[in-house]
């Protein structure tokens with residue numbers, strides 16, 4: 001039986017769903033894949049819990065009752081002393097800082113699976129150095145959920161690139177949360193701030209929804225795909241339409257944003273009122289591989305168009321390549337949500353396990 005040992009960082013929407021999916025799938029994975037997934041350590045921003053045997057269904061109570069404040073070194077020392085092999089660190093945080101730990105984790109023998117997009121969107125230098133370190137230590141880094149949650153976008157583009165299929169353009173509704181927000185806002189008689197709150201409650205938005213509304217999350221996804229296709233770009237080069245008014249932006253606290261998010265209502269009401277009868281608002285990202293332009297913006301679409309008819313938190317990616325000619329390859333489905341994202345992370349874990357001895 002092949003065994004992998006996971007140290008999970010982040011027990012929020014995605015991380016907690018992942019633990020439950022692992023517990024539910026554990027027996028099937030043993031029987032059908034010959035794979036045993038252990039979760040000896042789970043940690044959030046303040047607390048870690050070490051478990052000698054397999055994680056139990058009561059992990060939430062264990063983390064609350066037996067968790068303790070920790071430093072990364074405590075975890076590294078623990079897994080080293082216990083002799084765990086095939087170690088995988090799962091980054092289910094949204095933290096800008098946590099990725100600073102990747103280097104140390106790789107040196108300590110970890111592979112990495114990330115839902116967090118930050119590591120792939122820092123400078124090109126950081127991006128290249130991370131890959132060099134992985135190579136030097138013979139470690140893998142999988143991050144399919146960085147774009148389109150559980151949809152197979154990164155792998156599809158990587159396969160095109162590997163096989164010399166020229167990708168010319170990728171256009172899409174990249175954000176599951178903004179898809180939900182505009183799909184709902186254009187159909188229902190609710191204020192924008194009500195819909196935004198609803199999207200957060202359903203686990204569709206980033207922990208700080210301004211990361212979605214500012215266009216940053218979609219810009220990150222464009223950069224990740226562009227780099228996957230060999231494009232040399234920095235985050236600052238992306239053209240982004242920011243939907244957050246200045247007085248509520250990242251310079252002010254998240255609490256202040258939530259307290260004043262009603263200020264968004266008149267802005268979006270005006271946009272809605274300006275629509276023609278058959279039009280809806282959609283948030284799109286576009287990556288033009290021929291010009292190297294990356295663009296994030298709001299557009300008006302006809303209700304019956306491919307993007308205009310999207311529902312719920314669905315994303316849709318149109319991939320234009322040489323062989324697909326004028327008709328793009330389209331990948332469409334839920335682009336946000338804890339369950340689909342956690343399933344994507346679990347898929348990365350199983351894929352990574354296949355590569356290990």
Ligand SMILES: NC(=O)c1ccc[n+]([C@@H]2O[C@H](COP(=O)([O-])OP(=O)(O)OC[C@H]3O[C@@H](n4cnc5c(N)ncnc54)[C@H](O)[C@@H]3O)[C@@H](O)[C@H]2O)c1
Nearest residue numbers: 010011012013014044045093094095115116207336337341
């Ligand atoms: N929710 C989705 O639909 C979705 C889809 C695809 C990708 N993602 C990505 O998944 C990640 C998690 O999203 P979420 O919705 O679960 O967020 P969340 O806010 O619900 O959970 C984040 C967790 O990370 C923990 N954390 C923060 N900083 C940490 C640190 N330094 N060390 C350890 N733990 C830390 C927090 O305590 C919390 O448990 C994000 O990067 C997000 O972009 C989310």
Ligand SMILES: N[C@@H](CCO)C(=O)O
Nearest residue numbers: 175176177205206336
């Ligand atoms: N906020 C993100 C979650 C998935 O990364 C989105 O809307 O797509």
